[in-house]
Amino acid sequence: MPIAVRELELDLDAFEGPFDLLLTLVLREELPLREVDLAGIVVAFVERLAERDELDLEACGEFLVLISALLELKARGLFPEEDAELAELEPEEAAEELARRLAEYRRAKEAAAWLLERLGERRDVYWRLGPAPLAPARPEPKLAPQRPDKLATALRALSVEPPAPSLAHMALRFPPTSQFLERWRALLRRRTRVDFDQEVEGLSRVEVAVAFLALLELRKQDEIAISQPAPFAPIRISRADAERSLSWTVRSA
């Protein structure tokens, strides 16, 4: 049975699953190729090949095509600005460029080795470690020119004594609820139904409120019935016994 390259199972740092899925993710740019260890894929493929006695040329061909395409994509991703520059080079120039880059990298490695040696020499040197180094100085934010007298005006407005809070509501005198209880009872002894708004007309807001409280009190004691056909409609008050006799009349009719 031939090796199915696309079903090759991979277990890399950045990805775990079949090769086919990796390709899809890379092409959809859902997985950054630069994070993918391509050498790891090669190792996985070679291990798979080694499990078999004979060489599967077709699978090898397919794998080479795929992995080289990935390598090229990764290289382009790492050095985007150099695409054109390298493609235009003659083989001789390319070799020169490669040698130049290797020399550059070699120098970086040598410099790193020098730093490591230096670190070794400083191994027995201790000093006080202060706070993290200061960030590079940022330019001071420039403020628009300000007029000091405007600032003074603003401050003056703020420094004025605030008006004393009103305590007028504390002086309100509430008439006793009992007074209204008696008035309602007296009224309902004379008439079976009364209209709230009509009866409280001419009273102050406080008195209207107390009158209403008295009504609620009477309702609680089941002395009266209150009805209001709709919100804000006139409130009708009737004696409780009158209401009961009315409903009895309606039911018996």
Added chain:
Amino acid sequence: MDRPLRLVAANPVDQLARTIEALLVVASQPLSIDDLVAATEDDSERVETAVGLLSDRYREGRSGIVLEQVAGGWAFRASREAAEACARLYERPVEKGLSNAALETLAIIAYLGPCSRPDIARIRGVNVDGVVSGLVERGLIAEAGRENEFGAVRYRTTALFERVFGLESLAALPRLDDLGADVTEIRARLEAVAEKRPA
């Protein structure tokens, strides 16, 4: 009869040296001659003389505290003979566990900085994002503007880097030309490998 008390200083900059000594004790990072001139409000020549006096007084083998010229200034450190005792009490988080990749990246920034992550990746041939972040966290490198208004962030080494590696300044690094093989030699080696390979 009262006479004004006259103090005869052993050295004309002794008083100044004592003030500088105090400043260096308080400082958590190296103080440059300019810093010392500003703080003491004295002239730079006298400050330099006083620092010379102190560096002789606090030298390796003479005192447990050593005055060293490092990272563009002067700073106290422990003498080397106290290293073992220091090691029992203190860690060195900045340089502890610096990887080869980190040292290579540091070297590139020290020589070519300010430079960006793509610049470093071009030389090292691998993605350097993680290494660069690690070095920033240690305080060995810091941001130094952008390539252009919207370009990649560039990095430079910090004074802490110079202190960790005991450099007076970046100029104390060996010359780049003295490091590594030259292009011709590498080219010759590449060709030698190419010839060995079967056509």
